[in-house]
Amino acid sequence: MSARVRFEVTARSGAARRGTLTVRGRSTPTPAFMPVATQGTLKGIAGGRLAPMGFHALLANTYHLALRPGEETVRALGGLHRFMDYDGILLTDSGGFQVFSLAERRLVDDAGVTFRSHLDGAPLRLTPERAMKIQHALDSDIAMVLDECPPADAPPDELRRAVERSVAWARRSLAAHRALDAASSTERACFAIVQGGRDVALRRSMADELARDAFDGFALGGIAVGEDAATIRAEAEQFAPLLPADKPRYLMGVGSPRELVAAVHAGIDLFDCVLPTRNARNGYLWSRAGIVKIRNADHAQSGAPIEEGCDCTACARHSRAYLRHLFQADEMLGPILATEHNLRFFQRLLVELRAEIESGVAADWSWLAPS
């Protein structure tokens, strides 16, 4: 870890850690939840509003931005921070997950992966070197290595081959990252990704292998890709301790409040997920009393806020009836206010988790309904 990439753990409670991650002068308290700004925008929320809402780290998708508007356009315009008006930490994925889930006609070889754009079918190729080059062009603070993402239920042989290939790709990613950093006099972070499906021995061997290299953080990939909630929690608890203790641990694609709390308690520091924002656009609003389905007729006359005590615009200034009206009338202010609410709900959850770790006194999580 370079001088400028710092991860300081300031408190512990059980396996949980309270800390601060700093990259290129930008800091976020941890544990942190990173909302997903797939196309360089958190849907409906201007970039400048995110830090005041408590979000000092964000994920953007390399695959989408490389296709549109193109990483060289973003670079020419001063990078993604400036493009989207966000001065927090930007973590970019490698594009690999989207190539394996969205793109068409994939062909993987040891050097990289060839595929066609889901937008216009154009033929494209992604290699570890290219993935890092795009992320640097976007002005990422935390670049993720390219990895192969086989289905979680792939046969053991396929999983093992993917792990071996992903270890090799991770090292090539780190080498490319360092060369790009040196060439541009930047000190970005590079995180490795531990795969291995549900095979704990395979996960451990991959984590141990990657721990030999000076990655700035370690992620768990291939979790929350269709399993039920209990399985996700079990995986988080089982796999978190496999990652080096002195670097930030990032659980990719998680998750719901219950999974998030369980994973923090297991020692995870970073999360990203589209759940709060996607739920919001579909009219599913989080509260400690359960999900409020705002389109329901129950709310048509309700003067109550989504959640008492929430400081978001929807709760502080509007009734459930108004939110329902906006959704029924197909008004975009509905998804906008709902997005702000769900984000603030998650942020308040994180604040409580951090306070719990600092105090060492277990918080009351009984409102997290069993699933």
Added chain:
Amino acid sequence: MSARVRFEVTARSGAARRGTLTVRGRSTPTPAFMPVATQGTLKGIAGGRLAPMGFHALLANTYHLALRPGEETVRALGGLHRFMDYDGILLTDSGGFQVFSLAERRLVDDAGVTFRSHLDGAPLRLTPERAMKIQHALDSDIAMVLDECPPADAPPDELRRAVERSVAWARRSLAAHRALDAASSTERACFAIVQGGRDVALRRSMADELARDAFDGFALGGIAVGEDAATIRAEAEQFAPLLPADKPRYLMGVGSPRELVAAVHAGIDLFDCVLPTRNARNGYLWSRAGIVKIRNADHAQSGAPIEEGCDCTACARHSRAYLRHLFQADEMLGPILATEHNLRFFQRLLVELRAEIESGVAADWSWLAPS
């Protein structure tokens, strides 16, 4: 005009007037442009953001709100100001224009108009009394009388009959308004509407007739319903002087910057139009150099703001390239930022018009391209 409904003219320049309109303790400087919050929301902008953007008066559509969520729902929730979190002046139309343009199977008689909802075909009836009752239930500050809106090119006989009926309906509207005001101890404003198509004699006789009653303001209806821009300007200039000089004059449904400036110079005080917000959602952004069609490939690499010197979020914090990317990627932040820009463009235009009237020194309007 009651004690609480006040219109004070503080400066004049030619026929143009600079003033303040106050209703129920809420004030707007005039000339004022009222954006249109059809369904109780200015599309994409939370109600609490409008006053800081300079908008102290807004129009909401009675027809839409009566159908959904229903005026009694809005009343039960504390009225439209509270519902949409807006503490400026709310002007509501009577619903008549929508009945004559949107609703199905209209049948007009002397007592009112029967029609079917454009949402579900339900049979409905609107009378002057019912129009006022709905507007009061919505908590309108300025209620508009119900009028008949024949096409501008209707035969003279039909126009004259519509004018006669509209005069009668205006008086019934005012009487109903006063009774509702008395019953609820409120002092809302009631504006009359002068119709008459392009027949100046008919317009004058209707204006003179209505001027005998104590309306709080006078509107010109049936303008900007399909005519070209030059005709709209000519109508505004011809008809504005027909309205009483001591009350606010409101030109309904206007308009573009050029028409707005011409109408202010002719003595109009109030405007409403969906143009800036609808244009914005279609990617047509106003600037003094002309309309910026933000989807154009020209802007793909542009680091410039929509308009230099504009203080909106789009211009102050983002490039044209980012705005274009948002529109190309179908991201709702595109229409949101575009709406804010066009609204600020209009507000800055109004600020300049007010300063022009106060100073008596003609501003430079040469950037308004001839149409």
